[in-house]
Amino acid sequence: MDNSKRPYYGWYIVLSASVIVLLTMGMRMGIGPFMEPVMVDLELSRTDLSIIVAIGMIVYGIGMPLAGMLLKTFSTRFVMLTGLTVVCLSIVWTVNSTGSVSFLLSFGIFLSLGLAFLSNISLSPIVSKWFVRQRGKALFYLTTGGMAGIAVMTPLETWLIHLVGWQQTLLIFAGVFICIVLPSAIFIIREDVPKEADGAGAAGNKGRQEAPSDITWKDAVKTRAYWQIVLGLFACGFGMNLLGSHGVPMLMDHHYEPMVASFGVGMIGIVAIFSSLFLAQLADRFPRKNILFLVYFVRGLGFLGLVLATTNWQLFFVAITGGLVWAGSIAMSTAILSDLYGVRLLGILNGWAFFIGHQIGAALGSFLGGWGYEMFGTHLFSFGIAGLLGIIASFASITLPQHLSFSKQLELDKQRALTK
Template sequence: MDNKKRIYYGWYIVFSASIITLLTMGMRMGIGPFVNPVMTDLGMSRTDLSIIIAFGMIVYGMGMPVAGLLLKSYSTRFVMLLGLAVVCLSIVWTVNSTGFISFFLSFGVFLSLGLSFLSNISLSPIVSKWFVRQRGKALFYLTTGGMAGIAIMTPVETWLIQLVGWQLTLLIFAGIFIVIVLPSAIFIMKEDVPEEADGGVNAGNRERVAALENITWKDALATRAYWQIVFGLFACGFGMNLLGSHGVPMLIDHNYEPMIASFGVGMIGIVAIFSTLLLGQLADRFPRKNILSLVYFVRGLGFFGLVLSISTWQLFLVAIVGGLVWAGSIAMSTAILSDLYGVRLLGILNGWAFFMGHQIGAALGSFLGGWGYEVFDTHLFSFGIAGVLAIFASLASITLPQHISFSKKIEGELVQEAK
């Protein structure tokens, strides 16, 4: 067979990682359907459950740099199998929980940790290794799994919970995790990348790639660009997890039927799946920071539109428009990190950025979504904050540098950042 007609092996890794991300993101960020039944069965208030969800988001983020260190010391296969074991054991513990403490530890702590080892942040380093010329596209397609997770699993979870209850729903997904993750880790995730993967790097970039091999994570943290990316991820985490945790309850409070509310939130992910395919084609053709800025800006307007919707057609119109740019913030942030600081440090830098930015924001968004409604009796408080943060993230993104020059003194100190 002509080698030119063969599918590049890296795309098998992208496909497998996208399916795993679908499950992970759907389980972590599509928690909305579980809120009311868990509160009813375990006798929790919305604030109680919001605290558990918020702490879980922090643990989920803390697991990212831990996964980065494990990836550097061991392999993607090891991290995936460890994550699978923790997820399955945590789900068994969760369904047998009878009170706040046991649910906090099982669902909030250990399930979050296990899912972090199977997240797109843990899988993006191996995708970045296999792709150079089409790295932006590959990472966008990886993000498609996360969008599909929100789109597919939110209504599926709602349907299953109504059919068999929230405990059996979790057990069903534990079985699905085993069926998908186990063979993927063993047979698909290969670490040995061909020297000229995805066309390799051109001669003009070889010197820069070699130079990035000499920088440390401390050098990266000393640059303003890194913290601009962290702030953008903070806004991303705040808004995405606010929507995932409180979007469905918010719409129900606004007198939408439960399934309409679920499909309204799910529609964002459905549209995002297709928009990701388009954005993926653009990711390697235009400055990544421009795409990232546009994503944040339109998303910010979408949060205001969603909370102010008063009819079904308005809800679905906002969901469709918002879905056009819902994907891409994590993919573009990851691609920009690899462009600025190289692939060698991507696991650690991406993990810390996701923890310090995305998951701290996720924790606040999840908590303020419940607390703000109980205190102010309106969802406009939390969803308005999400909109403002996204717009500021758009401004931070558009001012990112295209490249960073690292000039070393004899002592090895960072002395210059060039835009």
């Protein structure tokens, strides 16, 4: 059989990783349908549960640089199997929780840690290793899994919770995790990347300058560009988790029917699946920072539109518009980090960027969504902040450099080392 006609093996890894991210993002970002039944069963206030969700987001963020460090010591397969074990054990613990403390430990802490090990942070380095010429496209496809998670999981969770209850819904998803992650880790994920992966070389890197191979993560975090990316991820985490945790309850408070509210939020992910396939074709043809600017700017306006919508057609119009750019921030941020600092440092730099930026923002978004409503009696407080952060992040993104020069800094470091 002619091997040239076979699909490039890296695309099998992208497909497998995208399905895993679908489950992970759907479980972590689509917590909205669980809010009301958990509050009733465990007798928690919205603020109490928001605090638990916020702590979970912090732990989710801590798990990301931890996963990045484990990737350098062990393998992608080891990190995935460890995450699967923690996820399944914590779900069993969660469904047997009877109070706020056990729910905090099981759902808030250990489930978040396990999901971090199965997140895009653990899977984007292996995808980036397998792709050079089409790295932006591959990472966009990986992000599509996350968008599908929001689109599929939010209404599916709502339906399953109504049918069998929230505890049985979690157990069902534990079984799905086993059926997907276990065979993927054992049979699909491969570390033996071809020397000329996806056209690596001059032709594959036209217009992009490779980062020096001897820079360290300390060199990277000293650059302004790294913190511009972190700022953007903060806005991304704040908005995405505000929507995931409080989007459905917010719409229900605005007198939308539960299924209409769920499909309104889910529509964002549905549109994002298709729009990400289109944006993926542009990711390697245009400056990534321009795409990132557009993503954050339109998304910022979308949060304001969502909280101000009063009719079904307004809700779905805003959801469709926001969905057009919902998928791009994580893919483009990861690709830019890879371009500026190299694939070798991607795991740890991406992990810390997600923790410091995305997950701190996620924790604040999850908390302020509940606290702000109980304090001020309106969701405009938290969703207005999300909109403003998106616009600020858009201007931080457009000023990112195309490449960085580390030669002077590396020379100074060598001179200091010689004088000691």
